[in-house]
Amino acid sequence: MPSMLQVMSKGAPLSTLLSRFKNKMQTQLPHSYCLFIVGDKHCLQWRLQYTDSINESLLGANGKLVAVPHALITFAASPSSPKRHDINIQHASSWSLWSSFFDLHQFTDASMVSVSDGQDSIYLMLVLQKKNTVLEGDLMALALDSYAAWLKAAFEREKADFLLLEDSHRDPITGLLRRYSFDNSFGIVLKDSRRHFQRAALFSLRLLSTAKVCNTELKVLADVVRDTVRENDLIAHYNDRELVMGIRIQHLEDADIVAEKLLKTLHSEQFSDNTLIRAGLSIGISFYPEHSTLDSLYQAALFAAETLKNRPGYRIEFHGECYQSSANLYSL
Structure with missing residues (x-):
């Protein structure tokens, strides 16, 4: 033995x-x-x-x-x-x-x-x-x-x-990727996007609740976010009050669809007892190839989320400006 x-x-x-x-x-x-x-x-x-x-x-x-x-x-x-x-x-x-x-x-x-x-x-x-x-x-x-x-x-x-x-x-509480694992995996997505001339979007999901984060409620939120996207999209638990999501997209409006679907799901009655979800999310979105590195994508998405000034909803960063939806990106 x-x-x-x-x-x-x-x-x-x-x-x-x-x-x-x-x-x-x-x-x-x-x-x-x-x-x-x-x-x-x-x-x-x-x-x-x-x-x-x-x-x-x-x-x-x-x-x-x-x-x-x-x-x-x-x-x-x-x-x-x-x-x-x-x-x-x-x-x-x-x-x-x-x-x-x-x-x-x-x-x-x-x-x-x-x-x-x-x-x-x-x-x-x-x-x-x-x-x-x-x-x-x-x-x-x-x-x-x-x-x-x-x-x-x-x-x-x-x-x-x-x-x-x-x-x-993976984070044991949420089951989502840890930050460094997400960074490595999304780095591969960016390389593929460059090689095949594809688009990608990065989401910063900031928790608006100021109360102590309940792990059980956070797990429910993580599951909702995971169910919103496709199986091969990436989601990470960045820190106590932020989730980050990276997805491949074909059109800019695809990001709107994901954000609106997520916000609509979180407004469902089934989550009325979840104080973390009820407080809402500020969602910031940025795009590749407008930003060519993960760091610049993240900073842009964070900037977009902060322009909501702790209100639920989403904002899109595009060439240094923030917009309510992709439909406004090229409007005069």
């Missing part, structure tokens, strides 16, 4: 760890044959992690298991019983789908352990033994427990890596 934990602590990929566990178990159980099987959480789809000359007879033309014995399915579907040992498997009706496989290799006993990865998959190790080399129950239980412990530790490491990555990129 110490050597396994050391490998995990160094950040070895999950595939590397699983392969290492497989080799370790086969070394510890030299007179047994181990099958490593992965099933989905609904126990409908099954595959072998590793194939060889022995188990290939269990596979179909597509490389998937042709059939899965009922004993395996019921075991995988019972997380409260992570270990199981069956004898006389070559004659058991619950294993009948693999009876010819057992007869061919003279397997008589099956020991199993299962571990869920906490997401969508169940990992099973099936240890098949022959009658004359069957291990004592306590020794097999020790081997199964070791394998389960290694798998659980590996999955915890994967989960920790994911959470650390998410936490470094």
Whole structure:
């Protein structure tokens, strides 16, 4: 276990760890044959992690298991019983789908352990033994427990890596991007816009409420903003009282549409009890390529929002002036 934990602590990929566990178990159980099987959480789809000359007879033309014995399915579907040992498997009706496989290799006993990865998959190790080399129950239980412990530790490491990555990129309160992640991502949008001669808009959404920000209410607001735009648009939690949004647009009036849709949604009765939303937003909008850098876009959007003087609504910055809508940009 110490050597396994050391490998995990160094950040070895999950595939590397699983392969290492497989080799370790086969070394510890030299007179047994181990099958490593992965099933989905609904126990409908099954595959072998590793194939060889022995188990290939269990596979179909597509490389998937042709059939899965009922004993395996019921075991995988019972997380409260992570270990199981069956004898006389070559004659058991619950294993009948693999009876010819057992007869061919003279397997008589099956020991199993299962571990869920906490997401969508169940990992099973099936240890098949022959009658004359069957291990004592306590020794097999020790081997199964070791394998389960290694798998659980590996999955915890994967989960920790994911959470650390998410936490470094997203604000845990709102689920929106942190400022530096937004800046990096929107920088890519600007590069693409230059390359393909496209437009982009930056929104500064300033909270007008002067009360202490309630995290629950802020999360509701963040969800509303996220629902207003497309899935590939970018939204960040810049600071306590400001959200920033970057979107690709085809026409200047697209920005008006987004701002008006957002303000209309926030005026809905369903948010009447949310004091943060009820206080409203001052929205400032700026455009690329009128401003070629993120910093100049942000300063322009901030300037536009400030011209509202803490009143709800939106203003558009365009060539140094602020307008109520894009329809006014070229009016004389």
